[in-house]
Amino acid sequence: MPSAKANPRYANGALRRKYRARMAAMGGACGICKGRLGPIRYDEPSDAAHPLSFVIDEIRPVSRWRQFGYASPRAAAEDWDNLQPAHWICNARKGAGTGTQAQKNIKEINIPDGSW
Numbered sequence: 827m828p829s830a831k832a833n834p835r836y837a838n839g840a841l842r843r844k845y846r847a848r849m850a851a852m853g854g855a856c857g858i859c860k861g862r863l864g865p866i867r868y869d870e871p872s873d874a875a876h877p878l879s880f881v882i883d884e885i886r887p888v889s890r891w892r893q894f895g896y897a898s899p900r901a902a903a904e905d906w907d908n909l910q911p912a913h914w915i916c917n918a919r920k921g922a923g924t925g926t927q928a929q930k931n932i933k934e935i936n937i938p939d940g941s942w
């Protein structure tokens with residue numbers, strides 16, 4: 827499938843779905859905001875209408891695979907240790923940047939103190 831090579835993120839859809847299911851079963855907090863925006867809504871569809879829904883976030887961006895010593899973009903996308911659960915909105919804000927930049931962006935959002 828030539829199109830699969832164009833986007834390493836979807837090179838192995840079956841494996842990604844398995845990872846997704848495993849991560850959802852673990853039910854962890856968002857790795858980007860560390861749960862500051864609340865728990866991930868694992869039962870909601872992953873789209874812009876559900877900003878707290880669940881997506882898989884690559885800790886080390888797949889686009890920078892060489893920099894992080896991966897053999898290929900696909901290797902970075904399929905490395906379980908490189909993946910963490912995240913809110914849809916946190917992942918969208920992170921974009922191709924680093925986690926540090928994402929943290930900075932999160933801090934700019936007005937978050938009510940709540941239970942903290």
Ligand SMILES: [Zn+2]
Nearest residue numbers: 856859913916
């Ligand atoms: Zn988050």
